[in-house]
Amino acid sequence: MRPRLTARLTLAQSLSVVFAVLLLASSGFSIWLQVQSASRREQAVTQQLSLGLAAHIAETAQLMDSGGWRSDAVRGLFDKLMAVNPSVEVYLLNNQGVIVGNAAPPGHLRSDRVDLDPVRRLLGGAALPVTGDDPRMPGQTKVFSAAPVTVDGRQAGYVYVILEGETRDALARRLADTAVMRTTLATTAVAALLALVVGLLAFRLITRPLRSLTRAVRGFDAHGDEIPLPPATGENRMMGEEIAVLRAAFTHMSGRIAEQWRELAQQDQQRRDMVATISHDLRTPLTSLHGYLETLRLKDASLSPAERLRFLDIALAQSAKVGRLAEALFDLARLESGLVELQPETFSLSDLVQDVAQKLELAMTRGGQTLDVDMPHPPPPVRADLGLVERVLTNLIGNAIRHTPAGTRITVSVRPDGAEVTVVVADDGPGIPSAIRDSLFLRAAPWTGTGGGLGLVVVRRILQLHGRDIRLETPADGLGTAFRFSLPAA
Numbered sequence: 001m002r003p004r005l006t007a008r009l010t011l012a013q014s015l016s017v018v019f020a021v022l023l024l025a026s027s028g029f030s031i032w033l034q035v036q037s038a039s040r041r042e043q044a045v046t047q048q049l050s051l052g053l054a055a056h057i058a059e060t061a062q063l064m065d066s067g068g069w070r071s072d073a074v075r076g077l078f079d080k081l082m083a084v085n086p087s088v089e090v091y092l093l094n095n096q097g098v099i100v101g102n103a104a105p106p107g108h109l110r111s112d113r114v115d116l117d118p119v120r121r122l123l124g125g126a127a128l129p130v131t132g133d134d135p136r137m138p139g140q141t142k143v144f145s146a147a148p149v150t151v152d153g154r155q156a157g158y159v160y161v162i163l164e165g166e167t168r169d170a171l172a173r174r175l176a177d178t179a180v181m182r183t184t185l186a187t188t189a190v191a192a193l194l195a196l197v198v199g200l201l202a203f204r205l206i207t208r209p210l211r212s213l214t215r216a217v218r219g220f221d222a223h224g225d226e227i228p229l230p231p232a233t234g235e236n237r238m239m240g241e242e243i244a245v246l247r248a249a250f251t252h253m254s255g256r257i258a259e260q261w262r263e264l265a266q267q268d269q270q271r272r273d274m275v276a277t278i279s280h281d282l283r284t285p286l287t288s289l290h291g292y293l294e295t296l297r298l299k300d301a302s303l304s305p306a307e308r309l310r311f312l313d314i315a316l317a318q319s320a321k322v323g324r325l326a327e328a329l330f331d332l333a334r335l336e337s338g339l340v341e342l343q344p345e346t347f348s349l350s351d352l353v354q355d356v357a358q359k360l361e362l363a364m365t366r367g368g369q370t371l372d373v374d375m376p377h378p379p380p381p382v383r384a385d386l387g388l389v390e391r392v393l394t395n396l397i398g399n400a401i402r403h404t405p406a407g408t409r410i411t412v413s414v415r416p417d418g419a420e421v422t423v424v425v426a427d428d429g430p431g432i433p434s435a436i437r438d439s440l441f442l443r444a445a446p447w448t449g450t451g452g453g454l455g456l457v458v459v460r461r462i463l464q465l466h467g468r469d470i471r472l473e474t475p476a477d478g479l480g481t482a483f484r485f486s487l488p489a490a
Contacts, residue, residue, distance in 0.1 A: 015207070019199050027192040031185070043129040046163050047143040050088075051128075054159040055147035057081070057090070078103035087168035091135060091160040092149070093119075099135060100157065111135045114160055119146045136166050213247055216254075278454075282325055285318035292318070328454035331391070335461040342385045342465055346490040349382050349389075349421055350375050353412050356393045360401060368406025369427075371397070374413040379421045381490040388462045389487065395455035396425040396483055404429030408480075419489050424473075426482035432472070440472060459483075 057077070078090040078101070092101030097116040102109060111133065118132035123146060131141035145161040292315040296308065303311070334340050350373075357371050364371055382389075393412075400410045404427050413424040432440065441460045460470050463485055473482040 015203050016200050019203065020196055023192055023196050023199065027188060031188055040129060043131070043143045043164070047129050047145070050145050050161070050163050052145070052147075053088070053163075054145040054161045057161070058147040058149050058159045087163065087165050089136065089162040089165035091162070093158040093160050095155065095157055102135070104136060108136050108166065111138045116158075118144075119158060119160065122146055123148070132160070134162055136162075209247070213250060217250065278325065278329065282322060285321040289315050289318040289322070325454070328458055331458050332454055332461065335458065335465070340388075340465065342388070344383050345386055346381050346383050347386050349379055349414055349423070349487065352386070352390060353393060353414060353423075356390060356397060357412070360394070360397055363398070363401050364410070367401050367404075369401055369404060369408045369410055371410045371412070374411055375415075377416070379414050379416045379489075382421050382487040383490040384466055384487050385462075388465070392459050392462050392485070393423075393425070395459050399455050400425065400427045400429070400481070404480075416489065417486060420486040421489055422484065422486045424482055424484045426480060428480040431474075431479065431481050437472060441470065 081088065081090055090103060091099050091114070093114055093116070094100050097114045097119075099109070099112050099114065112135070114133045114135060118130055118141075122130045122132075122144070129143045132144045132146075134140050134142045142165075143163050145163060147159050148155050149157045149159055292311045296303070296311050296315075300308070353373055353375075357373060360371070397410060397412065400408070404410070408427050408429045410425070410427045413422075413426070415422050415424075441456050456470075463470050466487065468485055468487065470483055470485040473484055
């Protein structure tokens with residue numbers, strides 16, 4: 001069963017949604033904060049204006065005599081006060097906070113006690129507003145006025161006046177949906193909507209370079225060339241360095257990927273060319289070898305000793321060519337596999353050159369070439385893989401022997417060069433055609449009419465394993481060929 005594809009928001013859309021949610025939340029919190037602030041301010045003003053009301057009541061009315069609280073006088077006074085100001089509720093408390101007098105209608109008084117801590121804080125000069133218990137609404141606190149009641153010099157209780165009573169709360173609830181409240185909410189909504197529109201436009205402006213970069217990323221084709229992005233304008237630079245850095249990184253990445261793709265395509269073509277070249281180079285000597293061996297078998301009785309010897313020499317030469325190609329293919333496969341590990345050691349490069357020269361002396365004698373070793377001063381020892389460096393010298397000198405005519409002079413020069421030792425293998429032969437110079441060290445390196453060769457490919461790979469490279473140069477006199485490489489001195 002295929003999974004359902006769900007629509008995904010873009011980054012700009014996601015930012016817009018988050019911004020809208022945050023704006024609505026902040027607008028709601030702002031309204032709540034304004035309402036709370038206005039309520040606290042109103043409470044502080046109300047309490048400040050009525051702060052002496054309880055004291056005035058306690059001073060002007062005879063609420064208690066030697067016989068105790070005067071209930072009739074207390075209730076009559078409280079009824080008159082609440083009739084004059086319906087928003088207040090007056091209570092008489094003893095020293096323990098128990099209500100001993102009130103003018104509440106029957107059933108409205110739901111608590112018979114008031115916490116005296118807020119009363120003491122108010123009388124002690126605490127910052128306004130100070131809220132205390134509402135006997136008619138347990139669990140709620142309201143601003144109040146309070147004063148002690150003294151009789152014969154001793155405190156007998158408190159006058160406790162709720163300044164925002166039950167009647168006021170009922171009226172406030174009825175007026176909650178008035179035009180003023182609706183205007184306040186509408187004003188806040190318009191301001192939030194305006195901020196939302198401006199914010200969305202700002203997000204769109206800010207993310208414009210990012211959207212341009214996103215389109216470029218979506219349209220990028222690794223098989224093609226680098227995608228040029230539009231130049232960074234002053235507007236884009238104002239958006240911050242992050243998008244500019246991202247733009248530069250993507251441009252570099254796209255160019256690098258395109259370059260690597262071209263290299264891969266080129267290497268694939270080189271591999272195809274190499275397979276075709278090696279197939280041809282193997283088929284030719286194998287066909288020749290098979291032909292001469294078959295001739296020896298069929299016409300052995302009719303061949304003269306000289307002809308038989310000539311046929312055998314040709315067969316051996318073709319067999320040697322096949323052997324060299326097979327060995328080069330094997331070496332190249334090992335080097336390309338990454339399984340070859342260098343085994344560096346310190347040795348004398350001059351001694352190694354002499355050993356290789358002696359090993360190839362017979363081949364030079366047959367080819368009619370001469371080999372000179374040019375070392376004016378003994379070079380310092382080098383540190384490298386002795387076996388692989390020997391293979392490099394053997395391949396370079398062997399190529400010069402096979403691909404130059406008789407009478408050619410081959411020179412191996414060894415010179416110290418700072419922290420390195422430089423080796424130049426040169427000859428004064430006909431040189432390498434300019435058409436194949438650029439591809440000489442690639443996988444498909446067509447040689448002259450004698451066929452393709454992998455010796456130089458193997459040489460370059462060995463030197464790359466040592467962190468070095470090989471370079472084809474033209475001798476000072478303009479004749480022949482010269483290959484230069486270096487090795488680290490010990």
